[in-house]
Amino acid sequence: MALVLTRPLLGNIMKDRVVVFDLDGTLVEKEYLRAGLDSDNWDWLVFMKSMEGPRVIEETSDALLYHPDQQNIILTARPSFLRTATKVMLQELGLLPDRLIMMTDEESRQSLAFPDYFIEQHVRFKRRVLEGLMVEFDIEMCYEDENYHLETLEDLGLDYIQVTGEIR
Numbered sequence: 001m002a003l004v005l006t007r008p009l010l011g012n013i014m015k016d017r018v019v020v021f022d023l024d025g026t027l028v029e030k031e032y033l034r035a036g037l038d039s040d041n042w043d044w045l046v047f048m049k050s051m052e053g054p055r056v057i058e059e060t061s062d063a064l065l066y067h068p069d070q071q072n073i074i075l076t077a078r079p080s081f082l083r084t085a086t087k088v089m090l091q092e093l094g095l096l097p098d099r100l101i102m103m104t105d106e107e108s109r110q111s112l113a114f115p116d117y118f119i120e121q122h123v124r125f126k127r128r129v130l131e132g133l134m135v136e137f138d139i140e141m142c143y144e145d146e147n148y149h150l151e152t153l154e155d156l157g158l159d160y161i162q163v164t165g166e167i168r
């Protein structure tokens with residue numbers, strides 16, 4: 001009996017739909033601003049200390065929580081060595097996503113080596129990840145607070161909601 005193999009119609013395969021959330025300033029408020037951190041004196045340990053028990057931004061967290069049929073990805077420029085601490089934080093807040101994507105430690109080191117390069121590196125990182133995700137998924141919506149990342153989202157033709165992570 002002959003086995004007939006049909007060529008997969010890759011273009012017609014339905015991709016899973018995902019929603020991509022930034023973390024700091026989007027799902028939780030930027031408590032670290034109070035610690036006086038900026039790209040000239042960035043310190044991830046000071047950052048993590050300042051982000052203990054952060055306030056949740058409800059408009060965004062509701063979008064993550066109340067759509068059980070949707071896959072949620074958190075895409076953050078926090079470095080991978082903070083993965084466990086970040087997961088613990090998300091668990092405590094009840095905001096664990098289906099996937100948590102973080103900057104590699106090497107990329108993060110590079111971004112800290114030159115303050116002028118800090119934001120550029122973060123932008124490159126998110127663009128690279130998003131381009132990969134677009135191959136795998138149908139990205140339904142992105143939530144983001146930083147203008148410099150919104151430019152990437154626009155450039156990639158992705159829908160987004162800008163969150164104004166305010167510090168009160």
Ligand SMILES: [Mg+2]
Pocket residue numbers: 022023024025026144145146
């Ligand atoms: Mg942010």
